[in-house]
Amino acid sequence: MNTTKWNFRRNVVFQLFVLPALIGYLIFYIYPLIQTAIYSFTNYSMYHPNMKWIGIDNYIRLFKDDTVIIGIKNTVIYALLMTLLQNALAIPLAIALNRPLKSRNGLRLVFFAPAVLSPLVVGFLWSYLMSSSDYGLINQGLRAIGLNNVNWLGNPKLALYSILLTQVWQWTGYAMIIYLANLQGISKDYYEAASIDGAKAWTVFSKITLPLLLPSISFNTVMAMIGGLKVFDVIFSMTGGGPGHSTETIVMTLINKGITESQFGYGSAFAVVFSFMIMIVAFVQLKVLNKWEAKLF
């Protein structure tokens, strides 16, 4: 058997291993995606099981719907702040815990532990801690030091940011672990050379550490942004979208329209728009970060 034939056969055999995953992907990802896109042009609902083609009506309605606008606004604020805060805290934390401290393993565990909890559990836990009733532990603490109660989850202007705090608490440790792994891969030679040159701490950070952390910055910010855009469970458990509609996010509105109100066609249109939103944000983010990486190196 000649080499070309053998290589071809071997490639076919190797590609066959991909087939089960490919079939699964087509059935569970691509097919529902196409189906959702088709539904989005129909009036399909619980009352209209025999759907009718209505063109782009669902899309037009979407941008006139106040609750959809609130959902998009809240999600964008949440995702942006989540990405910024989580990473701004995780980097110094990782640098601190990369130092030869005696307690560093214990501290790493403490900071990472919240990430293994379910967001639902975290939500229920924090909603009790932040409660404005007499049982709210945080307000008990504030009262003990002579401060007033804060209506963490009951104030429409504050509730979204209170939820954000709990999520920063939960995920900063996760981002920190990724930065730590990256930091440990940076050669000590760079720092020794900088030390010999008499570089100051900020110069060492901005000229050595930060550029070499860029791959994990890209990964963490993209993940945080996508996670922030998809947020649902923690908000569901902490406020249920309230008070009023004040903490409703895109996914929550999507579930309300598509499932609770059984407007499957309308919900599908929202899902399509949302998918494009995530794709665009991820694409732009990666492009910007890649450019930044190229510039720094």
Added chain:
Amino acid sequence: MFTAILSACGGNEGNKAGDNTEPTSPSANDNTEKATVKIIGFNKEEVRKTYLELLRQQFPNYDIQYQFVDNKQFTNVVTTYLASGEGPDIIEGADARWIAAGYLEDLTSQPFVSKYYETGLKSSTINGKVYAIPLQSWFEGIWYNKDIFTQHNLTPPKSFDEWMDLHDKLRAVGVKPQAMGAKSWEPMDKQAMGVALNDFYSKPENKDFDEKFGKGEVTLSEAWLPAFTKWDETIAKKNLTPDMLGVEYDQALDEFATGKAAMWESGPWAYDTMIQKNPDLKLGMFPIPGTAEGSGWLVGGPGSAWALNKNAKNKDAALKVLDFTSTPEAQAALIKDSFGTSFLKGADNSELPEQYSDSKSAFDEGNVYAPWANWGMLSGADLILELGKQLQDHLAGGTSIEEVLKNTDKKAQEIRDSMK
């Protein structure tokens, strides 16, 4: 419309009929295989404990499974089940949308349906077809701590102004007047509607308002505004405060049960939990008062019911369970764990327990009603949820009470349009 729930269920006629309503369903002893009967409900299992035990005794060859889903997500969960052609055999409630979509079995011709009074069947009857059998009635009023009231020489109020004064008096002696878990949409909806029941629904000319509202012929903002404006005094007087928006139902229950607040709004299903938390608690319940002095109104009615999934896997077994539920024995078991009255002809409705004695005249006058149950296709959870969200926004200082009702009307129209 306002037929008294108690009068519908009590009386001699019922007792006579009782002879004919002995358990008629055959037990499943003749079955060789154990069939699973799945029931899904928004009441916790302990609220159905005695009834479920009775079912398991009656049907030893059935595996009776009960699934509790919190009210917040109940409609979503059941809708998803039904839309996928799956789901439990027996479902609590008969959402008008499930009926419209053909997910629920038409029970009209089942012999057990005729054993119930029409008042109980009304909310689950659409176009003359019955889709669910009523369980015991539910009602909700204002629980109060009798010890606190006695200690400060206070009595349950007869009018809304008296109720507001009561809050002031309690505050003056350093007692928090009212606990409220306004994080849930329910309590404010019900308190505001309670005033509307006194001031609007009690007038004969408004007796068909809800049916008309369901069809879009009238609006809430025109009809309910005076009553809701009256209720709004409770916010102006800071009896309901924005910090309550950060409090859960269970936390408000705790606050009241441990004596940290003098009043709390809920129903009989909370009684056992409160007594477990504080066995020394002496409780009473008074109805929500209106502008004029009177007996007050309780929010409630035949809200809870068993419907049959059209795609039930064990329809025959489920029908036998529904048949057995339509016996005085099963009704008594339901009432044992959550007090209410039965709509079954011949059911021996027990005496009103002592804790509800302040509500007796409201019961006697038939002052128990839940408007949304008669909104036809709008009677699902969506609209009352929206009203609750609007009221939350109002309590937080976001919208006026007029806007609350206008926005709810807007949502009602959106739902009607989506059905066209």
